[in-house]
Amino acid sequence: MTATPENHEAPENHENHATHDTGSPVTADHETVAPPTASPAQAPAQAHAAPAMAGAAPSAAPKAKSSMGPLLGMLTVGALIGGVAGGGVVAAVLASDGAPVVGTPAAPTSITVNDPDDATLVTGVVAKAMPAVVTLTVAGGGSSGNGSGVILSDDGYVLTNNHVATLEGATSSPSIRVTLSDGRIFDAELVGSDPIADLAVVKLEGAEGLPTIEFADSDALNVGDRTVVIGAPLGLAGSVSNGIVSALNRSITVRSSAVPDQQVEQQPDDSTDAPFDFWDFDVPGTEGTDPRPVSSGTVSLPVIQTDAAINPGNSGGALLDDEGRLIGIVVAIATAGGSGGQSGSIGVGFSIPSNFAQRVATELIENGTATHGLLGATVTDSINDAESTVVGALIDSVVPGGAAEQGGLRSGDVITIFNGVPIAGSVDLTAQVRVLPAGASATLTYVRGGEAQEVTVTLGELQ
Structure with missing residues (x-):
């Protein structure tokens, strides 16, 4: 939610x-x-x-400040x-009177x-x-x-x-x-x-x-x-x-x-x-x-x-x-x-x-056309769950055979980092997943049972 x-x-x-x-x-x-x-x-x-x-390509080195x-x-x-x-x-x-000026x-x-x-x-x-x-x-x-x-x-x-x-x-x-x-x-x-x-x-x-x-x-x-x-x-x-x-x-x-x-x-x-x-x-x-x-x-x-x-x-x-x-x-x-x-x-x-x-x-x-990644999970904001102890995107369910399930993620996991970007909620996670093309690999940090773990997943394709 x-x-x-x-x-x-x-x-x-x-x-x-x-x-x-x-x-x-x-x-x-x-x-x-x-x-x-x-x-x-x-x-x-x-x-x-x-x-x-x-x-520069996305992998280019950080820019040097020039004069x-x-x-x-x-x-x-x-x-x-x-x-x-x-x-x-x-x-x-x-205009001041609200009328259009062309x-x-x-x-x-x-x-x-x-x-x-x-x-x-x-x-x-x-x-x-x-x-x-x-x-x-x-x-x-x-x-x-x-x-x-x-x-x-x-x-x-x-x-x-x-x-x-x-x-x-x-x-x-x-x-x-x-x-x-x-x-x-x-x-x-x-x-x-x-x-x-x-x-x-x-x-x-x-x-x-x-x-x-x-x-x-x-x-x-x-x-x-x-x-x-x-x-x-x-x-x-x-x-x-x-x-x-x-x-x-x-x-x-x-x-x-x-x-x-x-x-x-x-x-x-x-x-x-x-x-x-x-x-x-x-x-x-x-x-x-x-x-x-x-x-x-x-x-x-x-x-x-x-x-x-x-x-x-x-x-x-x-x-x-x-x-x-x-x-x-x-x-x-x-x-x-x-x-x-x-x-x-x-x-x-x-x-x-x-x-x-x-x-x-x-x-x-x-x-x-352009492609976008799909994690294959329904997520909500962890802050809305009384049992959550960390800010992130709380997995409600995973799609059978989807990227999340194949990566070992399951209901109740809280995703806190996606490819190095902090995740504060469901909108953050969705936005970052869409940045990547279909088939891209992504590294996620998630919390399960109070312990942080890391997993690499191969994203599906948003259809």
């Missing part, structure tokens, strides 16, 4: 929608006895050749570009540097990464909206959120237009989407020679590391904010954005609503309605928490380190609750770690 705090902050999604269909919410994703089928959105029948994505010199060296180019940063608002923005399409996004000698490290990070961050305008299924993305390859593969590319599950055949920071606009097709990771890849038509994002090793991050966010909050393309890594190894449970012909794992019957739900927001002019399509379940995501300002429209955008490398894909923010109106940043934002995002993106490009 997932405990729900009496007072909590609920994350919301960050693609900025202009219009929506209506629907109803559903609740939390866990390891369950009856695994669902997590089919991808409609993708081209042929397999796509995977591009070479820049950056700001190499990044600030790029400011000469940024300063020569000139112009006005940002551009017009492309979707509804809340502006012109975003202009080319340049980096204005009036005094290069006094530029900051953040300016250097933006100069390096801004050309590889794009704005997506999506329509279909009776909805439309915008979000952000990052360029993976010079021939136009772009990574974004699934809820951006499918308009929160409203369509599996979206019409997508992508605007680059230099003002060029490309039509794009959906290559593949993954509602379990809330990630999707689109391909720009006729693109070549594009700037690409560089990946960092998200496993090498420390709490307190500097972060920079680039995206299109409220349609304001090329907006920048900065902060620090507030926490690592967080897990949140959010409503799935699976399209109608997809399915995601159902919440166990005895579970309560998860405290995190980043879909819960209103659009001006739709008060009293729920603009979202009916979802078939929820998903648990591993995330990096940051205090950098993130707002609707930032979804799919870049969370960067102090060397201008991608450490996460922006996915959600927490809100303090309240009634009416689109909520803004309160300094609690979440991003999908770059190592996880890179793994899923590679599979989507190669196959149109």
Whole structure:
């Protein structure tokens, strides 16, 4: 059972929608006895050749902190570009009277540097990464909206959120237009989407020679590391904010954005609503309605928490380190609750770690789908069990022949560590299991009879 705090902050999604269909919410994703089928959105029948994505592999050594010199060296180019940063608002923005304000399409996004000698490290990070961050305008299924993305390859593969590319599950055949920071606009097709990771890849038509994002090793991050966010909050393309890594190894449970012909794992019957739900927001002019399509379940995501300002429209955008490398894909923010109106940043934002995002993106490009591990157990939070003496994910039952049973796990065991990551409850365990592909090996620490033991299991495949 997932405990729900009496007072909590609920994350919301960050693609900025202009219009929506209506629907109803559903609740939390866990390891369950009856695994669902997590089919991808409609993708081209042929397999796509995977591009070479820049950056460190997940096993790369921890990064070395460098000086700001190499990044600030790029400011000469940024300063020569000139112009006005940002551009017009492309979707509804809340005015003081609550009425929507609609502006012109975003202009080319340049980096204005009036005094290069006094530029900051953040300016250097933006100069390096801004050309590889794009704005997506999506329509279909009776909805439309915008979000952000990052360029993976010079021939136009772009990574974004699934809820951006499918308009929160409203369509599996979206019409997508992508605007680059230099003002060029490309039509794009959906290559593949993954509602379990809330990630999707689109391909720009006729693109070549594009700037690409560089990946960092998200496993090498420390709490307190500097972060920079680039995206299109409220349609304001090329907006920048900065902060620090507030926490690592967080897990949140959010409503799935699976399209109608997809399915995601159902919440166990005895579970309560998860405290995190980043879909819960209103659009001006739709008060009293729920603009979202009916979802078939929820998903648990591993995330990096940051205090950098993130707002609707930032979804799919870049969370960067102090060397201008991608450490996460922006996915959600927490809100303090309240009634009416689109909520803004309160300094609690979440991003999908770059190592996880890179793994899923590679599979989507190669196959149109991505795989996820399955432990084969029903779990609850141990803190809700009066007999538990340690925090973790309490196994209620195991699936015959599943990974948990084959590894010797049984009902009553409390899993406390998964592949080196501390496990505080069922959402943590589910999120970490999903990070790994099907067939991967994982080392678990569990407590049985007051004694900690360790076991290595080979995960099954979430269907």
